Amino acid sequence: MANLNQIAASAYGATQKLPTLPSLEAKTDDVSFSDLVEKAIDSFEGTQAKAEDMSIKAAQGKADINDVILAVQNADVALSAVVTIRDRIIQAYQDVLRMAI
Numbered sequence: 233m234a235n236l237n238q239i240a241a242s243a244y245g246a247t248q249k250l251p252t253l254p255s256l257e258a259k260t261d262d263v264s265f266s267d268l269v270e271k272a273i274d275s276f277e278g279t280q281a282k283a284e285d286m287s288i289k290a291a292q293g294k295a296d297i298n299d300v301i302l303a304v305q306n307a308d309v310a311l312s313a314v315v316t317i318r319d320r321i322i323q324a325y326q327d328v329l330r331m332a333i
Contacts, residue, residue: 246306260292274311276314279307279310280310280311282303282304282306282307283304283307285303286299286300286304287300287303287304319328
């Protein structure tokens, strides 16, 4: 039976080989909130445009059906995220309006 220290050392060595994640700390020095919103909207519009293009290509018989389904699903997820964010912003605005002054 393997020694517990050997198992721990092996597990630690395996974790060192994993790719590192990017820092999740917000860097607010050079990025404004409006810039973040603008980038998010541009990304959303790009996702929607890609789904539309892939659908047109599929109708013309020029696209693989798997690529079309993937593009449409990505657009659906992006739309769901945008709707959820919109709903949360409206809810926050309504909460601010209800605050007693």
